[in-house]
Amino acid sequence: MRSDILGYIPPNPQLLPHLLSHSTPATADVTLNAQHLSRRIGKREIVHDVTLTLHRGEVLGLLGHNGAGKSTVLQMLAGVLTPDSGEISISGFDLLLQPQAAKAKLGFLPEMPPLYKELTVDAYLAFAARLRLIPTAKVHAAVAHAKHRCGLSAMGKKIIATLSKGYQQRVGIAQAIIHEPDVIILDEPTVGLDPAQLREIRALIRELGNTHSVILSTHLLPEVAALCDRVEVIRQGKQVYSADRSAFDHDGLEDRLVELTTEVTP
Ligand SMILES: Nc1ncnc2c1ncn2[C@@H]1O[C@H](COP(=O)(O)OP(=O)(O)OP(=O)(O)O)[C@@H](O)[C@H]1O
Helix, strand or coil: CHHHHHCCCCCCHHHHHHHCCCCCCCCCCEEEEEEEEEEEECCEEEEEEEEEEEECCCEEEEEECCCCCHHHHHHHHCCCCCCCEEEEEECCEECCCCHHHHHCCEEEECCCCCCCCCCEHHHHHHHHHHHCCCCHHHHHHHHHHHHHHCCCHHHCCCEHHHCCHHHHHHHHHHHHHCCCCCEEEEECCCCCCCHHHHHHHHHHHHHHHHHCEEEEEECCHHHHHHHCCEEEEEECCEEEEEEEHHHCCCCCHHHHHHHHHCCCCC
């Protein structure tokens, strides 16, 4: 079994579910299904044949070195970058063929949070709610609920620019969940946070993972261990390793992941 857990994933992605069967039973509720995604930028293939599934109540970590292609994958999953090939469905809706219905089921926090820092938290989240087509009569409740979930209830009247980085990140997450999406996509959500903020944001993400499903990118191994039910390792745009939580404490896994996430020098 050890060699299965520590080995590269087989080239045939169809075999992947066997490695992941401990935490993701076939009957689990699939919220995101991405098959064979590839994307070129210029002449370079940035992402090559990436296949991912995400289940309700699950936090999936996309781990990789700087420049591995994590953001490019997440941008495709969020519908802001079109794959050259492959298919993505969000809660059963095809992201390419039914973009509005699919995007209504996902929330996205890009690497650079899309905050209007001159606004108050309340005004910004109300704006985000309207962008998500939440009916006017329900905007107030949606804002209050998102603030409550993100520990921002006392911050509504604050100008975003005056908040700490950790609180700004909470606001970024609040806009991503304002419409109660099934899938929450977070690109490096803890970058730049101090240890206390890190702990708080991780607890928040964990909590969101219980009721929604979360996919996040990171280049930090401890982040995966602290947060994720599963990990997919991306190296130079390719999926090279996959493991579930039960493998995290396995002897040798850390060394293996460090090796796989070491930046490649051109
Ligand atoms: N618009 C673009 N034009 C040219 N190259 C790009 C563009 N976007 C991404 N790349 C390149 O694609 C590769 C993957 O980038 P990506 O941002 O997806 O990686 P990443 O794993 O998220 O990295 P990081 O952890 O540093 O954010 C990098 O080499 C990057 O320079």
